[in-house]
Amino acid sequence: MIRRNPWLYYGRKALAFLLSVLVLSAAAFYIARLAPGDPLVSYYGDRVERMRPDERARAEEKLGLNAPIHVQYVRWLRGALQGDFGISYKYKTDVLEVIGGRVGNTLILGGVGFVLIFGLSLGLGLFCAWNEGRWADRIVCRLGTVTSCIPEFWLSLVLILIFAVNLRWLPSGGAYSVGGTGGVGDRALHLILPMTVTVLGHLWYYAYMIRNKLLEEARAEYVLLAKAKGLSRRRVLFKHCLRNVMPAYLSIMAISVPHILGGTYIVETVFSYPGIGTLSYESARYQDYNLLMVLCILSGVVVILFNMIAQIINERIDPRMRDAEIVETTEVTGVGE
């Protein structure tokens, strides 16, 4: 299909994508409105409790909360299509502005974290496969199992306790010093601990997977042939085995993007790092509907988009994978989430 008519192929993908986003937005809208809690509180603060009924009705009308849900949704959708996502009740400014101020921080944490996880897990997996069964492999496997058992939030707490509270080497939270200029060095210093947690929390899951996949490849017939031809052990592992493992690894890494971002949400909250994670957490707690909607859709778009990318990688690079299951991580790695 992809070779015969790429336009049709990608057009279909785009259509499916748009449809999913539409369904997602409707679902998120209804769920947010059905959840308990009072959105007026986030706009007016404690004043809400002292409001008279007529004041309350006027406030609801002002924010458009008195219409039936489907009318509200259509109104929201009409605005959204013109790029107007409403105002955040808590920050009293345009939603996109609030998010725009934070999204960079999350992208730095998540993006650099993703690259580190990708590179390190590849290296670690190769190292373990190279030393299969020897003490180096065994020690790394043991350590990896231990790190994969430590919940991210607790690791963050312990690191803060050691490096920020006791040793006072690193700051305990935030993205830059209060009142500081926010220079590169300052930001990097604030990134060390959250980045460590993000990377350690995911690293072994992927490293172990690539190790096991490589070991599976090492038992294939073609390895025997390559060795009989006189190729060196390194060449066989790095050129032949790795190349066969790569498509599966790439697609799993594409699927992992939402999970790594989801992990940064926890880390951000613990380190009070001003990113999308802390923002979602706040907006869910204070019923900041407009903000919550956009954040939900944003997360959903990331999930759907990277699933599609994984599918395309599978179908383009490795024809053998066309009918295969994409998400097989838990079975292969045995680490699970």
Add this chain to the structure above:
Amino acid sequence: MESKFVRVGIRPVPAPRLRRARWYEGKPIASMFILGAILLGCLLCGLFLPKDPAYMDLFNVCVPPSGEFWFGTDTMGRDIFSMIWHGGRVSLCIGFLATLISTVIAVTFGALSGMAPRWLDDLLMRAAEIWLSIPGLLLAALIQAILGRASVVSISVVIGVTGWASIAKVVRAEVRRLRGSEYVVAARCMGAGFFRVLWKHLAPNFFSSIMFMVVMNVRGAIVSESTLSFMGLGLPLEIVSWGSMLSLSEKALSSGAWWIILIPGAFLVATLLCVTSIGNYLRTGGSREESNL
């Protein structure tokens, strides 16, 4: 008669001594022992604990570990030693309950998908994949927020409902493999219903292959509960669990009270490690052929 042939160059190889493996070899004894001790302590904590875990002793707030308070007290003056065991009860209970819920959903869903015609199978599996690609913790937090105030049962249901998809995929693959076999066909010919075939014929055959994932699910559920409670989205402070004990850690950090953070966390991590190594033991068939590399 003496042989004319003299054997040259073959060194006699002694036959490998066959020794029966002892019962404990290859089994995660240490993990089983530690997990057993924690389980027993949590179950019997009412018998040996001197203090009430909910009692707030306001004269002894944030006391470091000492003779009277073995693990110290937290920022609300509660005795951490008693809280550990009572909290373990709640945490482990949620772990098992959530896993039970996920497994039931996963087996039903997976078997349904495995036995279904092609189009329904595709539809169900696509749904499971979408479910799997959403970070589970975010989903659990969202559902819990909608349900409102959390209790032990409600949080188990939330975690159970979010964590079934990966098991369902394995069940479906196994059912697909098994459904053509003679005994299943025979049972269906005799008029056995869906659930009877599932229970009597399919489940015993695929149970061993999902056992590992079920054990890992216990681990995942305990982690989810503690993370949610820690962030203030799960159990409230009054319901003591390992996660809700850690939710006090922000105050503990500012006062440098390490015992409030390290002790419950150490119990949590120890439990997770034991569960993992038992799970790994259940998974490996062990025998792997020789590497060609």
